[in-house]
Amino acid sequence: MFQRIALIGIGLIGSSIARGVRLKGLAREIVISTRKPETLDEARSLGLGDLYTLDARQAVAGADLVILCTPVGTYRKIMDDIAPALAPGAILSDVGSVKGHVVETLGPLVPAGVHFIPGHPIAGTEHSGPAAGFAELFTNRWCILTPASGADQAATQKLTDFWRALGSNVECMEAAHHDLVLAITSHVPHLIAYNIVGTVADLEAATQSEVIKFSASGFRDFTRIAASDPVMWRDIFLTNRTAVLEMLGRFLEDLARLQRAVRVGDGPAMEDLFTRTRAIRRSIITAGQETAAPDFGRPHENAVSLPGTSEERDHGGGEDA
Amino acid sequence: MFQRIALIGIGLIGSSIARGVRLKGLAREIVISTRKPETLDEARSLGLGDLYTLDARQAVAGADLVILCTPVGTYRKIMDDIAPALAPGAILSDVGSVKGHVVETLGPLVPAGVHFIPGHPIAGTEHSGPAAGFAELFTNRWCILTPASGADQAATQKLTDFWRALGSNVECMEAAHHDLVLAITSHVPHLIAYNIVGTVADLEAATQSEVIKFSASGFRDFTRIAASDPVMWRDIFLTNRTAVLEMLGRFLEDLARLQRAVRVGDGPAMEDLFTRTRAIRRSIITAGQETAAPDFGRPHENAVSLPGTSEERDHGGGEDA
Numbered sequence: 001m002f003q004r005i006a007l008i009g010i011g012l013i014g015s016s017i018a019r020g021v022r023l024k025g026l027a028r029e030i031v032i033s034t035r036k037p038e039t040l041d042e043a044r045s046l047g048l049g050d051l052y053t054l055d056a057r058q059a060v061a062g063a064d065l066v067i068l069c070t071p072v073g074t075y076r077k078i079m080d081d082i083a084p085a086l087a088p089g090a091i092l093s094d095v096g097s098v099k100g101h102v103v104e105t106l107g108p109l110v111p112a113g114v115h116f117i118p119g120h121p122i123a124g125t126e127h128s129g130p131a132a133g134f135a136e137l138f139t140n141r142w143c144i145l146t147p148a149s150g151a152d153q154a155a156t157q158k159l160t161d162f163w164r165a166l167g168s169n170v171e172c173m174e175a176a177h178h179d180l181v182l183a184i185t186s187h188v189p190h191l192i193a194y195n196i197v198g199t200v201a202d203l204e205a206a207t208q209s210e211v212i213k214f215s216a217s218g219f220r221d222f223t224r225i226a227a228s229d230p231v232m233w234r235d236i237f238l239t240n241r242t243a244v245l246e247m248l249g250r251f252l253e254d255l256a257r258l259q260r261a262v263r264v265g266d267g268p269a270m271e272d273l274f275t276r277t278r279a280i281r282r283s284i285i286t287a288g289q290e291t292a293a294p295d296f297g298r299p300h301e302n303a304v305s306l307p308g309t310s311e312e313r314d315h316g317g318g319e320d321a
Numbered sequence: 322m323f324q325r326i327a328l329i330g331i332g333l334i335g336s337s338i339a340r341g342v343r344l345k346g347l348a349r350e351i352v353i354s355t356r357k358p359e360t361l362d363e364a365r366s367l368g369l370g371d372l373y374t375l376d377a378r379q380a381v382a383g384a385d386l387v388i389l390c391t392p393v394g395t396y397r398k399i400m401d402d403i404a405p406a407l408a409p410g411a412i413l414s415d416v417g418s419v420k421g422h423v424v425e426t427l428g429p430l431v432p433a434g435v436h437f438i439p440g441h442p443i444a445g446t447e448h449s450g451p452a453a454g455f456a457e458l459f460t461n462r463w464c465i466l467t468p469a470s471g472a473d474q475a476a477t478q479k480l481t482d483f484w485r486a487l488g489s490n491v492e493c494m495e496a497a498h499h500d501l502v503l504a505i506t507s508h509v510p511h512l513i514a515y516n517i518v519g520t521v522a523d524l525e526a527a528t529q530s531e532v533i534k535f536s537a538s539g540f541r542d543f544t545r546i547a548a549s550d551p552v553m554w555r556d557i558f559l560t561n562r563t564a565v566l567e568m569l570g571r572f573l574e575d576l577a578r579l580q581r582a583v584r585v586g587d588g589p590a591m592e593d594l595f596t597r598t599r600a601i602r603r604s605i606i607t608a609g610q611e612t613a614a615p616d617f618g619r620p621h622e623n624a625v626s627l628p629g630t631s632e633e634r635d636h637g638g639g640e641d642a
Binding site for chain 1: 463465492501503505506509510511512513515516517518519520521522523524528529531532533534535536539542544545549551554555559565566568569572576579580583584591592594595599600602604605608
């Protein structure tokens with residue numbers, strides 16, 4: 001499919017792409033470039049690529065697909081470095097969680113003749129680093145592409161085919177829309193999880209130790225989300241501010257109403273909300289986006305719970321009360 | 322340990338107690354009482370008890386341990402029914418998620434000579450009903466007892482031994498303190514999860530369908546919590562209002578500060594919070610309250626992740642970004 005794929009950065013996502021490309025035979029050559037020598041050594045010892053270099057500019061020379069697989073905050077510096085070496089006709093893409101900011105920052109720096117098509121594979125695991133990757137990471141997960149309105153259709157189709165070959169479902173949308181949808185599906189949930197864990201961190205020591213002791217009653221699941229990489233998440237909130245504040249505003253309006261229902265003891269209002277929320281969960285199950293266990297994007301047996309199973313009908317998937 | 326245990330209600334918790342009592346030989350006789358005939362039939366066909374009756378008063382006659390295993394909202398009515406039949410010297414307990422309200426409501430109705438010791442086993446699964454129970458549900462989970470200050474020490478010790486025999490760790494505390502700790506570990510997390518799922522339920526249809534499609538990026542885990550039984554949770558918020566509002570108030574103060582950090586782009590403040598929250602997660606792992614996978618209280622292999630494993634050190638357990 002490609003002659004030479006250059007992967008700039010080789011963490012969980014980059015190394016999973018490398019393994020998938022190798023497994024499916026999607027490129028003649030894989031070039032891997034990292035900033036740190038030790039990461040490059042690790043990639044080499046894992047046999048993830050064909051060529052290894054600390055020089056990103058050298059990595060992209062002659063590549064017909066270049067994918068940035070580093071944190072969004074590093075893109076600008078990398079781009080300044082690689083822009084002169086990008087081959088005419090090459091596709092330049094990335095895997096970052098925020099897209100509007102990427103388009104604004106990198107768009108003006110892309111040389112004429114290079115097809116810039118930002119991307120975001122919605123997949124991950126609780127692990128990180130080159131050794132954590134695996135070829136099946138993208139199987140049945142979504143990958144969102146945000147080509148600009150004037151983007152070359154053939155290039156967009158080729159990148160779509162590439163992600164499909166890796167096992168993904170692909171959807172194209174505008175960068176701003178991506179950022180709004182991800183704000184409510186991912187960014188605000190993480191912000192809330194960080195916040196409640198922070199509230200506990202500020203409790204007096206005696207109560208805090210009890211919270212930890214009895215954390216299995218619901219709180220523990222929030223700490224799992226709130227243990228994600230601090231720098232990556234800081235960058236997400238710095239670069240997707242508008243959409244996050246918009247969705248957080250809606251969340252807070254609703255929470256004010258629910259807080260009032262608790263304060264005045266409005267049982268019917270609470271029961272109504274708690275019942276309506278089950279419909280959303282059923283929709284997720286129907287859409288095949290739910291699994292019996294959190295899978296961090298990994299394929300596994302019984303990947304799709306069917307709607308209307310006794311589990312969901314009787315009780316839903318709640319925590320210990 | 323007991324001559325006759327009467328279980329009023331035989332859902333997940335009640336049936337797990339019945340199985341545990343049978344397995345460990347903790348009572349000569351198990352009497353099961355339910356309101357609905359079909360639930361009683363199910364319990365009988367599962368062989369969970371020795372005697373079955375729709376008459377709760379008859380069930381508690383001659384029992385030296387009575388445990389209410391129904392929703393908290395039903396307690397008052399059951400108590401009016403059984404009070405005259407409770408044997409002197411018997412222990413009366415329950416398994417509800419709220420304790421102050423139970424003490425206030427039932428305390429004055431307990432006949433002299435009956436030892437009233439409310440309890441809360443912090444254990445559960447995503448399933449419900451008599452068939453969902455299993456003897457190991459309480460293994461290594463906490464059970465909190467909230468005896469009044471004047472409670473009989475021998476009775477409290479006997480109930481403690483009972484729960485330890487079922488595999489639980491037991492801790493005694495005041496009812497009001499239980500409610501405050503559970504407000505932040507369980508009730509507010511559920512309120513927040515219900516709220517954000519409600520926010521999505523109010524989004525315009527087009528965006529909502531995309532939220533469902535891309536829910537694996539974090540939102541999905543909130544829907545799992547927000548699919549819990551609406552009536553049970555309504556009752557929790559109706560009966561633990563003060564503690565829930567106190568902890569929700571702290572959460573909202575912190576969220577206002579974090580919202581401002583996002584708005585003004587205060588990267589260091591965000592990174593500081595997102596780093597501090599990891600310490601709480603490490604404490605949970607150190608306390609043996611975390612498991613590699615959500616286990617809904619079930620025992621399994623590798624129940625305790627050790628602190629400082631590469632998984633936690635490198636990345637924590639975040640979701641796809």
